[in-house]
Amino acid sequence: MKIIDILNTNQVTISFELFPPKPGESLDDAKNIVRDVSALKPSFISVTYGAGGSTSKTTVEVANEVQNVNNIPALAHLTCVGADKQTIKAALDELKTHNIQNILALRGDLPVEQPNNPNQAFKYANELITEILSQGNFCVGGACYIEGHPESPTLQADIDSLKIKVDCGCQFLTSQMFFDNNRFYNFMFRLLKSGVNVPVVAGVMPVTNAAQIERIFKLSGTALPPQFKAMVDRFIDDPAALRQAGLSYATGQIIDLIANGVNHIHIYTMNKPSNAKNIMRGISKIFIN
Numbered sequence: 001m002k003i004i005d006i007l008n009t010n011q012v013t014i015s016f017e018l019f020p021p022k023p024g025e026s027l028d029d030a031k032n033i034v035r036d037v038s039a040l041k042p043s044f045i046s047v048t049y050g051a052g053g054s055t056s057k058t059t060v061e062v063a064n065e066v067q068n069v070n071n072i073p074a075l076a077h078l079t080c081v082g083a084d085k086q087t088i089k090a091a092l093d094e095l096k097t098h099n100i101q102n103i104l105a106l107r108g109d110l111p112v113e114q115p116n117n118p119n120q121a122f123k124y125a126n127e128l129i130t131e132i133l134s135q136g137n138f139c140v141g142g143a144c145y146i147e148g149h150p151e152s153p154t155l156q157a158d159i160d161s162l163k164i165k166v167d168c169g170c171q172f173l174t175s176q177m178f179f180d181n182n183r184f185y186n187f188m189f190r191l192l193k194s195g196v197n198v199p200v201v202a203g204v205m206p207v208t209n210a211a212q213i214e215r216i217f218k219l220s221g222t223a224l225p226p227q228f229k230a231m232v233d234r235f236i237d238d239p240a241a242l243r244q245a246g247l248s249y250a251t252g253q254i255i256d257l258i259a260n261g262v263n264h265i266h267i268y269t270m271n272k273p274s275n276a277k278n279i280m281r282g283i284s285k286i287f288i289n
Contacts, residue, residue, distance in 0.1 A: 001073045002073075002101055002102060002139035003044055003073065003075055003102045003139050003141060003171075003172060004139050004171045004172055004199070006043050006044060006073065007172050007199040007201070007264055008199065010263065011263065012258055012263050012264075012265075012286060012287050013043035013044075013201075013263060013264045013265070013287075014042050014043055014254075014265050014267065014280070014283070014287045014289075015042050015043050015044045015045060015046065015075070015201065015264075015265070015266045015267070016037050016040075016042050016045050016046070016266070016267050016269045016276055017045070017046045017047075017048065017266060017267070017268050017269060018030075018033060018034065018037065018045060018046070018047055018048070018062065018066075018269060018271055019047070019048040019271060020047060020048065020058035020059050020061070020062040021058055023058075027058060027061060027062075030058070030062050030065070030271075031062075031065050031069075033271050033273055034062060034065045034066055034069075034070060035070060036273035036277075037269065037273050037276055038066065038070035038071075038072045040273075040276055040277060040280050041072075041289045042072060042289070043073070043289060044072060044073040044074065044075055044102070045066045045072050045073075045074060045075065046074075046075035046076075046077060046104060046174075046266070047059050047062045047063045047066065047074060047075070047076055047077060048077045049076070049077035049078055049079050049106070049108075059076055059077065060076065060091070060094050060095060060098060060100070063075075063076040063095070063098070063100050064098045064100070067098070067099070067100060068098060068099070073102060074100050074102065075102040075103070075104055075141070076095055076100055076102065076103055076104070077103075077104045077106060078091060078092075078103050078104070078105055078106070078128065078132070079105075079106045079107065079108030079128075080106070080107045080108055080121075080122040080123065080124070080125065080127070080128050081107065081108035082108075083121060083122065083128075084121045085121045085131070088121070088122070088128070088131060088132075088135075089135065092132065092135045092136060092138075095138075096136055101137065101138055101139055102138070102139045102140075102141070103132055103138050103139070103140050103141070104140075104141045104142070104143070104174065105125050105128045105129045105132055105140050105141070105142055105170070106125055106128075106142070106143055107122075107123075107124055107125045107128075124161075125142055125143070125165060125170075126161075126164045126165045126167075126168040126170075129142065129165060129168045129169055129170050130168050130169065133168075133169045139171055140169060140170055140171060141170060141171060141172040141173065141174055141201075142162070142165045142166075142170040142172075142173055142174075143173065143174055143175075143176065144162055144173040144174070144175050144176070144187075144200065145158065145175070145176050146175050146176070146178050146183055146184050146186075146187035147178070147183060147187075147222065147223060149161070155190065156190075156194075159190055159191065159194045159196065160194070162191070162196055163194060163195065163196050166196055166198055170198065171198055171199075172198050172199045172200070172201065173198060173199070173200045173201065174200075174201040174203055174266050175187075175200060175201065175202055175203040175266075176203055176222070177203050177204065177205035177222060177268055178202075178203065178204075178222055178223075179207075179222060179223070179224055179225060179228045179249075179253070180223050180224075180225040180228075181253055181256050181257055181260070183223055184202055184257070184262070185260065188200060188262075199264060200262075200264070201264040201265065201266045202257050202262050202264065202265050202266065203266045203267075203268060204250050204253050204254055204257075204265060204266070204267055204268070205250070205267070205268040205270075206246050206247050206249070206250035206251075206267070206268075206269075206275050206278075206279060207246040207249070207250070208242065208243040208246040208247060208272075208275060209239065209242065209243065209246075210236055210239070210242065212270075213232055213236070227249075228249065231245050231246070231249055247275060247278045247279060247282075248282075250267070250279060251278075251279050251282035251283065254267075254279065254283060255282075255283060255286065258283075258286055267279060
């Protein structure tokens with residue numbers, strides 16, 4: 001089933017993101033995670049693509065496990081960084097072999113050691129989207145940053161870039177994580193004002209440990225609202241309490257989003273089925289699949 005057909009309904013959808021094992025790690029562990037997360041009956045599961053395509057083979061294997069073993073629609077990530085046309089064609093051919101029709105097309109994070117790779121065929125995600133659609137009947141989505149991509153000079157410039165993606169055939173957008181729902185609502189208003197009207201899936205990450213919080217502060221431009229900062233300050237030295245508070249915060253975000261008409265939620269699980277299970281328990285009467 002194509003993701004756009006799932007999103008083009010008035011029903012609430014909940015999806016999860018998983019990442020495949022790194023080279024040298026066991027695929028069996030990943031399969032167990034897929035099984036446990038699939039048992040929660042999400043609308044679909046996305047599978048990430050390692051930096052520079054480092055997990056390209058296992059991305060397809062995990063996506064196949066999601067869709068053809070556990071019967072949940074799979075959304076495979078594909079990135080521009082480090083990829084030439086032959087690499088992308090090979091990845092698309094393998095996805096076709098497994099009947100995986102859904103792709104999230106991303107530029108990817110530029111490696112610090114070689115930000116300008118001469119072998120890279122696609123500079124921007126819209127170029128990758130065009131290439132994917134030329135290779136088959138895929139459903140293609142893209143990413144969005146509700147507070148603007150870190151490299152965009154202005155918020156409007158970032159919206160303009162999203163419009164180019166959509167004009168190239170991007171059928172839906174998935175947001176990066178955010179912690180302030182009001183900023184998401186403002187982003188949706190700016191999108192509609194600019195004529196971008198594809199479905200947008202809101203990305204929510206349950207923050208459950210101090211390491212995650214430190215990484216967010218260092219790497220993310222995401223705004224941290226007062227209530228989130230208060231939660232961190234109060235529970236940072238109590239791991240069990242911080243985990244419970246983080247899961248409750250994410251669940252509250254999701255309930256508020258759905259209550260305000262945002263029907264499509266994507267949960268960044270960090271490969272923790274227990275976190276996904278806790279959140280699904282908290283919205284069991286809201287999301288019924």
